[in-house]
Amino acid sequence: MSKFLKFILIITLIFLTNCKNNSEKQVSVIEEKDLDLQMIDSYKEGLKLLEDKFPLEAAKKFSEAELLYPQSKWAPRSSLMSAYSYYYGSYYEYSIEELKRFINIYPNHERLSYAYYLLAMSYYEQIADEKKDLGSIIDAKQNFQFIMDNYPNSDFALDAEYKLELIQEILASKEMYLAKYYIEREKWIPAINRYKNVIKEYDTSIYVEEALHRLVEIHYKIGLIEESKKYASLLGYNYQSSEWYKESYKVFNKDYKKISKRKKEKNKLSTLEKIKSILKNEK
16 A cells, blocks of 8 residues: 555544544533433423422422433532422421532532521521520521621621521520529529520620629629629619619619508508598598
8 A cells, every 4th residue: 555545544534533523522512402401391390380389399300300410500400499499398307408418519519608598597497496495596506607607798698697696686585594494493503604694695685684683683692792783783884774774773772672662651541541532522
């Protein structure tokens, strides 16, 4: 075979190889388009079920779509929509499970902040009674705080901050409830510790004023007068116009009960005198 024919053969082989590669690429592109189209159809089915108020069925459809077409760019969207459908239908445990899976599988997804927000909300919606289980409250707090720390400029940061404030009030309320429980059983030290915790950990809550007053009362009751005065001063300095400060002031007014009793007796006498006067005039 001449050198020229060898050259032609080599060129032909290279050309055929390139044609084959281009053909494979075209097939790959077509398959990818078909995959996306199928995924979109499944996604739309899920949306329709959600619109028709079938959240559980919608969630399952979105999950099915993701599992069938995991290579599609719509797969992570379907996972998120599955989680949202569970949340929408109040299936919070399923929502939490799906969101944790999403965060694990798609750790760099552009909508990760939303996943954490929905996770926090799934815990938050399960807060039924602050006097009982603290699990949901703590989990919600941790995830809202995670959003504040890692996505402070996201669309969810403002609501996360608001929810954290509400959670602080709930936790403070629980401390107040437990303190009252100990007071009723005259367990002064545990009660004191609970009130101190309100002041230290939940200093922006609405319960701080009452907690300070209760510390004034308890310390006075167990004979720690100087400690009682310390908390009264703290209450007066920060909340002078508070009704709780007025109550604390009464604790140190030794004649308060006597004065109050005299006033009541005086009021009773004046009322009796009025009645006698009316009866006398009727005669």
